[in-house]
Amino acid sequence: MAYDKVLLKRVGTPNSVSIDTYKADGGYQGLAAALKMQPGELVDLVKGANLRGRGGAGFPAGVKWSFLPPDREVTYLCINADESEPPTFSNRVLMEEDPHQVIEGVIIAGYATRTTTAYIYMRGEFTEQYHVMQKAVDEAYAAGYLGENIQGSGWSMNLYVHRGAGAYVCGEETGLIESLEGKRGWPRIKPPFPAVEGAFRKPTVVNNIETVACLPHILSRGMDWWKSVGPEHSLGPKLFCISGAVNRPGCYEAPCTITMRDLIYDDAFGGGMRDGKKCKAVFPGGLSMGVLRGDTFPQRPAGSKIDLSEDHDELDCILDFEDIKQYGMLGLGTAAAVVVPEDVDIRDVLVNTCRFYAHESCGQCTQCREGTGWMYSIAKRIRAGAGRSVDLDLIEELTNNMGMMPGMSICGLPDGAAWPIRTLVQKFRAEFESYIAQQHAGSVEETIRRVNPAAYELPILGGRQMAPAT
Amino acid sequence: MPKITIDGKTVECRENIPVLRAALEAGFEVPHYCYHPGLSVVASCRLCLMQMKMPHPKTKELDWAPKLFPSCQTPVKDGMEVKFDSQLVHNNTNHVMEYYLINHPLDCPVCDKAGECYLQDYTEDYGPATSRMVEEKNKNPKKDIGSQTLLYQDRCVLCTRCVRFTQEVAGTSELTVINRGNRGEIDVFPGEPLENPLQANVVDICPVGALLDKNFLFQQRVWLLKPTKSVSPADARGSTVYIDVNDDRVWRIRPRFNEKVNEWWISDESRFSWQHVHSPDRLNIPMIREESALRPTRWPVVQEQIRAQLNTVASDGGSRVAIVLSPMMSCEEAWLLASFVRQSAPQATFVIGYVPVEGTDQTFPKGFVISAEKCPNRRGVETVIEQAGGPSASWDEFLTKAGGGEYRFALVTGGYPKAWIDSTLADTLRKIETVVLHDVWASALDDHLWLQLPSATWVEREGSFMNADGLVQPFDRALKPLDGVVGDGQFYYELAGHQGLFRSRKVRELMAAELPTFGEVFVPREEPEYAH
Ligand SMILES: Cc1cc2nc3c(=O)[nH]c(=O)nc-3n(C[C@H](O)[C@H](O)[C@H](O)COP(=O)(O)O)c2cc1C
Ligand code: SF4
Ligand code: SF4
Numbered sequence A: 001m002a003y004d005k006v007l008l009k010r011v012g013t014p015n016s017v018s019i020d021t022y023k024a025d026g027g028y029q030g031l032a033a034a035l036k037m038q039p040g041e042l043v044d045l046v047k048g049a050n051l052r053g054r055g056g057a058g059f060p061a062g063v064k065w066s067f068l069p070p071d072r073e074v075t076y077l078c079i080n081a082d083e084s085e086p087p088t089f090s091n092r093v094l095m096e097e098d099p100h101q102v103i104e105g106v107i108i109a110g111y112a113t114r115t116t117t118a119y120i121y122m123r124g125e126f127t128e129q130y131h132v133m134q135k136a137v138d139e140a141y142a143a144g145y146l147g148e149n150i151q152g153s154g155w156s157m158n159l160y161v162h163r164g165a166g167a168y169v170c171g172e173e174t175g176l177i178e179s180l181e182g183k184r185g186w187p188r189i190k191p192p193f194p195a196v197e198g199a200f201r202k203p204t205v206v207n208n209i210e211t212v213a214c215l216p217h218i219l220s221r222g223m224d225w226w227k228s229v230g231p232e233h234s235l236g237p238k239l240f241c242i243s244g245a246v247n248r249p250g251c252y253e254a255p256c257t258i259t260m261r262d263l264i265y266d267d268a269f270g271g272g273m274r275d276g277k278k279c280k281a282v283f284p285g286g287l288s289m290g291v292l293r294g295d296t297f298p299q300r301p302a303g304s305k306i307d308l309s310e311d312h313d314e315l316d317c318i319l320d321f322e323d324i325k326q327y328g329m330l331g332l333g334t335a336a337a338v339v340v341p342e343d344v345d346i347r348d349v350l351v352n353t354c355r356f357y358a359h360e361s362c363g364q365c366t367q368c369r370e371g372t373g374w375m376y377s378i379a380k381r382i383r384a385g386a387g388r389s390v391d392l393d394l395i396e397e398l399t400n401n402m403g404m405m406p407g408m409s410i411c412g413l414p415d416g417a418a419w420p421i422r423t424l425v426q427k428f429r430a431e432f433e434s435y436i437a438q439q440h441a442g443s444v445e446e447t448i449r450r451v452n453p454a455a456y457e458l459p460i461l462g463g464r465q466m467a468p469a470t
Numbered sequence B: 001m002p003k004i005t006i007d008g009k010t011v012e013c014r015e016n017i018p019v020l021r022a023a024l025e026a027g028f029e030v031p032h033y034c035y036h037p038g039l040s041v042v043a044s045c046r047l048c049l050m051q052m053k054m055p056h057p058k059t060k061e062l063d064w065a066p067k068l069f070p071s072c073q074t075p076v077k078d079g080m081e082v083k084f085d086s087q088l089v090h091n092n093t094n095h096v097m098e099y100y101l102i103n104h105p106l107d108c109p110v111c112d113k114a115g116e117c118y119l120q121d122y123t124e125d126y127g128p129a130t131s132r133m134v135e136e137k138n139k140n141p142k143k144d145i146g147s148q149t150l151l152y153q154d155r156c157v158l159c160t161r162c163v164r165f166t167q168e169v170a171g172t173s174e175l176t177v178i179n180r181g182n183r184g185e186i187d188v189f190p191g192e193p194l195e196n197p198l199q200a201n202v203v204d205i206c207p208v209g210a211l212l213d214k215n216f217l218f219q220q221r222v223w224l225l226k227p228t229k230s231v232s233p234a235d236a237r238g239s240t241v242y243i244d245v246n247d248d249r250v251w252r253i254r255p256r257f258n259e260k261v262n263e264w265w266i267s268d269e270s271r272f273s274w275q276h277v278h279s280p281d282r283l284n285i286p287m288i289r290e291e292s293a294l295r296p297t298r299w300p301v302v303q304e305q306i307r308a309q310l311n312t313v314a315s316d317g318g319s320r321v322a323i324v325l326s327p328m329m330s331c332e333e334a335w336l337l338a339s340f341v342r343q344s345a346p347q348a349t350f351v352i353g354y355v356p357v358e359g360t361d362q363t364f365p366k367g368f369v370i371s372a373e374k375c376p377n378r379r380g381v382e383t384v385i386e387q388a389g390g391p392s393a394s395w396d397e398f399l400t401k402a403g404g405g406e407y408r409f410a411l412v413t414g415g416y417p418k419a420w421i422d423s424t425l426a427d428t429l430r431k432i433e434t435v436v437l438h439d440v441w442a443s444a445l446d447d448h449l450w451l452q453l454p455s456a457t458w459v460e461r462e463g464s465f466m467n468a469d470g471l472v473q474p475f476d477r478a479l480k481p482l483d484g485v486v487g488d489g490q491f492y493y494e495l496a497g498h499q500g501l502f503r504s505r506k507v508r509e510l511m512a513a514e515l516p517t518f519g520e521v522f523v524p525r526e527e528p529e530y531a532h
């Protein structure tokens, strides 16, 4: 597939992190073009480009900016580099290898939103990346791209690189804001939305690193180029991560026309399955968007709107913001795929998935706090050989009753928990059932008696509901 | 006033309140934990969710939105339509109640909160009858977090009411949440226990038995307690309270909502202001000096003696008679005593008794005040003295004159929560030939007293106090007086020549003829059940 890399173009080139090489490669020209425009024009331009947020939700950046109240006095811009979604590392590549591209994007976004203070909020584990970014920021200050009267435009903006303490939920935009303010990273209730009342109770925009990294290119290469890349609803270059049992794990760039199969098997991307194994499952958009069947399976995928013939896999899914939903996925997410090979026990996948969300739920909302923890306990029991068919139904029921979309939580974390867990249980139900069928008789009772004797011994709870194991 | 429709019933509600509050005030039952009208809204328990009619994003037609909304976070808007009685809502409530119990120890039989626990009540009303959780429960620790409170973390539902209370009302921020997810716990910071003058309020607002009052721990089952509406005597604010009594004993004092004074809170001083009531040191027999010793007498004898004595010493109108009216007295008691004395001794001096003051007023972030004046009724007694006319004196003036030997007879009332007459004061009062002391405690003056009369505490009396802002608030009697003691009101009622039972309301009607202020007392709004 002939595609000229844009975002990753300079990755791997000598001294790609320095401002000199960046400028020599044509850097900071997008900014120069931007500064010739009025901020309002810039917002309209980005709206017209339909640049969809790369942080997970795919919300158009220009539209988000236009929610800022016109008569505001202060605006904060928070660049989300928390990147805590499992298998995701594209922001990290950008920051490590081409920090000035990011900074130029931040400055353009800052100018468009009339920001005077911007923050890059990095996850706590980013140590090296922090130093690379900070050095680049210092260079940008020295070159007059940051600070007072930027490039003679009369507009000033400061940029701070801030490190969090390492929590998935601090990537949620209001969790990020709380954490940035020095508080516990508990997502806020909305309304008010950050555009109206965000950081320090002032209008605030939160954008992902990759989202802003697209901005210099829209300006320097022009709208025609931009609109020529990818389908209309998912315009522009996109970074895809692939990891797991493939030959060439890594971060790749492609337009949103690529299919999951290409990403795994194309030599320019994943380069095929490692050790010639078969693909069993793949989480296409980070963990939180759901799972695709990588092997054939004799039933129509639950929740899938695609009419597949029997005995088909789901790898023809196109990785754009819309098509993926046809397969029962929540969305494109972070476009970071993790590939599960045939010899992995699906119960392990379930345990691992549940553990992540149980570990990361911030604990404010009951359904999320207790639901994720409960599902993790159930998954562990199934893994220990004491599962029941009703457990699978129960897990499905729980996933249907959590999340922001049905209104049951403050933030989207439990939606992100519900989708992969539900699709796992639905799409791999036959495999779970076969494990359950192979359990030795009495294992359920033994296990429950051991971990929670009360469940059997108290007459009010015992026997009636849980025995006999099915 | 906005009109909203809840479950098909249109109700009028106050402006700018959340739908949850409006529903509760209109008599709907809506389960909720994190919402408390006195604290900020966090909408995190997700128990109060409702359905709401919204314009369809495409057709703009008004219809039930497919998702649920937290009613505690949604302000009322004229014309809005919501419902709580729906399959979707019940389904959510049912799930949430199941969640709350998966890690709860179910130790209600030994839990102080049992009987007034929102987890018990909601589970009975909305929860599933059995749990589907068969795994091991999380076991959280029990913690000693402050001088008045214990935290049984395993019972906590993480509503964060207590955390918000310390941040917003007390302004001291001792409590916080540690850890994440279902490992979350409430805790204090190392070396910084929960210590503030309002700390025990967290026990009341904790919807479950996680936060416990050390003084009340394992003392009583709450359904045995009988609440009486009263007013705190701890300071001049006049916080309204409930006194909870069983077996002729006070077990605890709780705040009673008062929109004008203390809202949902009371100070710890008020909460523990009953502890002297059951002191074994209290006086309980009226005594009269016979020859050199005080000997027991009977109340009717006391009355005759006082009348006779007053007639003698006040033959000149009473210019050498002083009557000390303590700011611990109720308005009614002060008025009865004052009007009785004015009849027989128009020239007697009325003195406002000793007013204990500690430091300065303490004001908390949301406006709660602890007054420096540690007595409930200085203003009420002053008002009575002023209206009675004739000579009056401040406490200091009285002491100067007494020290100079100007008085032959004094009737001194006390009623303070602890003994208050030290030897210096006793020496001054000794300069008065005949002293009657109506008080709770024995004192250094006992060897000089002519009459020593045991007084009842406010728990055993009824009447009204006028607080520092001039608000007259009635309080009821929670206990009968200690054996041998006659209620102060009853005593002065009979002394003033009335017959029958002393009832404060009847007396206020008499007072109102001269003092319209006392014609109308302030009774706070009743909060709906489950309002917080
Ligand atoms: C639990 C949770 C975690 C998130 N983590 C991240 C993250 O690590 N990085 C990120 O850019 N966005 C993350 N998001 C999405 C942000 O809330 C927000 O939508 C995004 O930063 C907006 O940027 P964009 O519009 O440029 O995509 C997360 C959302 C949720 C609900
Ligand atoms: S949904 Fe979960 S992670 Fe999000 S705020 Fe609520 S408890 Fe925290
Ligand atoms: S201790 Fe009580 S008030 Fe505090 S969070 Fe837990 S349940 Fe709520």
Ligand code: FES
Binding pocket: B031, B032, B033, B034, B035, B042, B043, B044, B045, B046, B047, B048, B049, B070, B071, B072, B073
């Ligand atoms: S979410 Fe409304 S009361 Fe807790």
